[in-house]
Amino acid sequence: MDSAASARTGKGSRDENFPVASWLIADRHRPPIMAFYDFVRTADDVADHPELAPAEKLGLLDQLEAGLLGDDDREPAAVKLRSVLADHDLSPRHALDLLHAFRTDVTKLRYEDWDALMEYCSFSAMPVGRYVLDVHGESQALWPVNDALCAALQIINHLQDCGEDYQALDRIYVPLKDMRIAGVEISDLGQGQASPALLRCLSGLAVRTERLLDDANPFAWNIRDGRLSLEVGVIHSLALQLVQLLKHRDPLSQRVHIGKARAFGTMIAVLVGRTRFGRRNRVPGRRLPT
Structure with missing residues (x-):
């Protein structure tokens, strides 16, 4: 194969977990x-x-x-x-x-702990949101909350696809330390159904991811561009829903995704909420410096 273009799978923006432009x-x-x-x-x-x-x-x-x-x-x-x-x-x-x-x-096929995973996310996820902010001329003061949201989105993808990543690519993004603490064997990721230990591990990681989403709460409300603010609000809401699913569902045997109808409903709910309550007063005292 002499070009990267030849490696394209045909997957496009409509196939992603979260809206792309x-x-x-x-x-x-x-x-x-x-x-x-x-x-x-x-x-x-x-x-x-x-x-x-x-x-x-x-x-x-x-x-x-x-x-x-x-x-x-x-x-x-x-x-x-x-x-x-x-x-x-x-x-x-x-x-x-x-x-x-x-x-x-x-x-690199393994990550030892949460900090190692966050370091990976600083290259694999955070730059995506930073680029979108740059395109819109937004302040770099938003980068910390952007980074929290983007890292959460990346980890959600990792948890959803943990079985597929292991079976297809021998890649494990679930931190090995968390697996050891929960009593998870690497081979558990290759099964058709998650073991109780793996479910506990993934649920715990979903809780930690939810904390990242809490850190990202001020993000959408502090974006100057109203349309981008809405887009980020929708993405944040979808991420919160997925985290709740990951706390209780088995990604090896159950679908852990938001359907198009539910995603559209989420978009409408965010739009209605902004219309009724305004953009900034939902997060009192959490304005970011500009």
Whole structure:
């Protein structure tokens, strides 16, 4: 395989857990976000490709980076994002951070503890929200609450897909320390149904993820762009619902996802709530510096 584009699985923004530049986002901001998404999706498909050897994956990720930085024109997604970044005076920093995360996916299959997982999320998840904030010209003072939300979204994905990640890629994002404390064997992740020990472990991690969402509570309410604020509010609400499911459901044998109808209902509920109560007075005393 001589290009990262050839590794694409066909998965798109509509297949993601959470909205990607939905109709809530202003039209002028959607193209740079989608260019970023296409680049990241391409890199993600390379890192997760079941037939490529690690050296091949790393070579294709290097090729994407070269295209992003203007040293190579073989990758359409990289060339497109490079052009968008130049047109909008945006830095490639966030895309480079994500490439670091995808290289880590190729070379690291286990995480010892929660702190190690948070370090991974600082490259794999937090830059996504930071880029969207940059596109909208929002303050970097929002980065800490963005980071809490993005890390929570990443961990939710890890918990949902823990069985599939292990069986397909021998990749475990569930911290090994938490598994040991709960009495979980690695082989438990390969079963058709979670053991009681694994259920306890995953439920405990869902609780910790809920705390991240608590930390992210002020995020949507402090975004100046009203449409982005709504989008983040919807994402936060969906994440809270998924965490509640993960506290009690078995992701190895049960569906732990929000259906389209429920997601649409969540969007309407957020829109109605903002209309009735306003944007900022729902989080008194938690205004962030600008």
